[in-house]
Amino acid sequence: MSASVHVPVMLREVLRELDLKPGLTVVDGTVGAGGHSQKISEQIGENGVLIGLDRDSMMLNFAAERVSGAGRHLIQSSYSEIKNVLNELGIDTVDRILLDLGLSSDQLADRQRGFGYSVDAPLDMRFDNRSGQSVEEYLANVDQAKLTEVLTTYGEEKFSEAIAQTIVERRRKQPIETTRDLTETLEEAIPARFRKQARKDPATRVFQALRIAVNQELTHLEQALQTELYEALKPGGRLSIITFHSLEDRLVKNAFRDDNRWKVLAKKPTAPTPAEVRMNPRSRSAKLRTAAKL
Ligand SMILES: C[S@@+](CC[C@H](N)C(=O)[O-])C[C@H]1O[C@@H](n2cnc3c(N)ncnc32)[C@H](O)[C@@H]1O
Structure with a gap:
């Protein structure tokens, strides 16, 4: 397998908003190539637990290069099934959840699955x-x-x-x-x-x-926002979501705003800096929103 080409978006901002500490239990619900998870793993230390989920088994193979060892779990699942995954691991609730939605640059570069139009490939595109x-x-x-x-x-x-x-x-x-x-x-x-x-x-x-x-991406997000993500968090736990599409962002914004069980960190979403957009044009439409469970 070649090395991952994906560059994690708003890495510094995500780590700041997640407010990680040694020993925390964290779910990276869209672990991808493990760009965010690698840093999360460092910050929660060896007493912390990190669960990385992805619908795509190819991405879990990439993530395994960066995230491994005791207290590290990589599981093929949608984040909308987070409660089932935690049940199977014998974990009740977690301290932090991160979702970084959409497609990874590694999937786009995959010559077999037709995510991008620049290479001729079978039209599959399923995660x-x-x-x-x-x-x-x-x-x-x-x-x-x-x-x-x-x-x-x-x-x-x-x-x-x-x-x-x-x-x-x-x-x-x-x-x-x-x-x-x-x-x-x-x-x-x-x-x-x-x-x-x-x-x-x-x-x-x-x-x-x-x-x-x-991939019914908006259905997974909508369902997860309704119950699963909230129920999977401990009181005071934080949920950070990076979106790349206005429909996704609207779902997240409304779920946080309309439900008084969430306390939003900031009304406005966090955006990448101009320097990041120059270095990683993929980040230009990204918006990060974080809320804490009351
Ligand atoms: C933008 S990438 C994540 C990149 C990752 N944060 C990193 O830094 O390497 C999005 C990933 O989410 C996965 N994905 C999309 N929808 C998902 C879902 N409902 N549940 C779990 N994973 C999902 C995709 O397969 C892809 O690997």
Whole structure:
């Protein structure tokens, strides 16, 4: 396995807001390549317990390079199943939880799974390929109106109607199986002059929307925010969440604001510094919010 290329976002800010101490029990609910967890592990020390979860087994292999030893657990699970995981470990509640949502740069760089459009690969994009639909299967079956809605809401794509229509027309003639099949379809759907004008390649938005849809990312977040994350924390425990999409951020902001069992650390989310955005452009849309359980 090659080394991880993922750079953890707002590492200093996350550590500050989590306010870690030796001996604490922490869940990193989206452990990825363990960039944040490696530092969390150092700060909680050998008497602390760290549980790293990820839906993607490939990411857990990356994390194992950085997080191992006594009191360190890496488990393939969604963070929305946090209570079951803790039950199985015989742990009642924890002191801190971190979620760093979305996709890792290592997944984007994976040449087998079709997360990015720059390499030709099968269109899968599932974090956990043991269940659920791949993007190929999704595009073969989804209703045109539903697809338009997904591209509009998850991708904020203004050509979603034309794209959905072109996808449905193309799949009648041949299946859309690879990233190249999909990018060709997008080129057909969006006039070249609009593609050139766009600040962000429309393919970025469409790939993001399809990834969010097949992994049901917002459903996992919404469900976890309703009960699981709250119940998994000790009173006074902290939950920090990094989001990359306005819909995710809205869910987190509203959950913290509308529920008086949470005390938010700051009304405004923490953003990366301009220096971080220059060094790691992936961080530009990141927002970090932290709340304490009352
Ligand atoms: C941005 S990366 C995390 C990077 C990590 N903080 C680091 O520094 O290396 C997001 C990770 O969350 C995982 N993921 C996405 N949704 C998840 C969920 N519902 N439960 C657990 N892991 C999830 C992805 O597979 C990916 O590895």
